[in-house]
Amino acid sequence: MDKGIVGIIDELAKEHILTEEKLQKLLLWQKKEEIEYLFECARAERERWYGKDVYIRGLIEFTNYCRNDCYYCGLRRSNSKAERYRLKYEEIIDCCRCGYDLGYRTFVLQGGEDYGYTKDMITELVSGIRRAYKDCAITLSFGEWEREAYEEWYMVGANRYLLRHETADCEHYSMLHPPQMSYENRMRCLKDLKEIGYQVGAGFMVGSPYQTTKHLVKDLMFLKKFSPHMVGIGPFISQKDTPFAEENNGALELTLKLLAILRLLLPKVLLPATTALGTIAPNGRQLGILAGANVVMPNLSPINVRKKYAIYDNKISSGEEAAEGKVRLEEQMESIGYKVVVDVGNSKMED
């Protein structure tokens, strides 16, 4: 093995920080042997805090309406080909019930920024889920709102909020989003969420258009400083009805490398092996776990809407019932020596 790069990996594993130059070098390193060593270090760090446990989150994609027009996303407002849907209160509660019976103890309400769901409707929804499932975490993930809205939902029982920062470079941010959206407001939201007391998830796409290694270094430095409870990353995957239809997808190897680096930078972070990772490679999620990830987020949405939540092309959406899907996931995890657990799955950060 190359002594220089092994030295860098050892330093990262020990100090949980690296200079920008060293991060850049590690990100550009391609040789297999050293990268496998990086994964080994990441697995050891993960196991130190989470053992072989894999946390599961029940994902409920409750609306695909969106007021935004992000250039990469199939749910963008200008995509007239998207078949829009919005689940009703009762349908969402049914998804939770089904998930609870299967052993899910976190529900993730994910959606576009939908004007059809007002702050008060969300408040009612969160209150209803909280009343019915006192022993569960409620995670919200539907974009940028005013601080007051975030506060209200927290008060009625929401615990976590996922909002990827998308890129920590202001200029790059403006190449992925229309002028109505701003890097500043994104960061304002993340800051508000943290101050309010949410466990916060940030993250970015790997290989998004115009992304350079320097941008990735900036993302890693931002995440180290912001120190979120969770980091969601996955490869960019083009969607045929967006301005980025012809752009290349992000690479599996780079995504795995970033997962491992994130595990070592933020040892106790909750790190999902994302659906996008499972979409670009059939065993992508297993590889993600083997690179240091410790969370998977299976879909609990009703089967008839799953295909419509098409943020990118070929998104894996099995016609499987949630129950069958969970059995298969358990088998996949067991085959690589890990175990899906019934647990609310909090980050060990506050312990």
Ligand code: 5AD
């Ligand atoms: N490919 C990969 N990830 C995407 N996202 C949106 N569009 C795509 C795409 N084409 C990610 C964004 C967003 C999250 C919900 O999904 O990072 O925050």
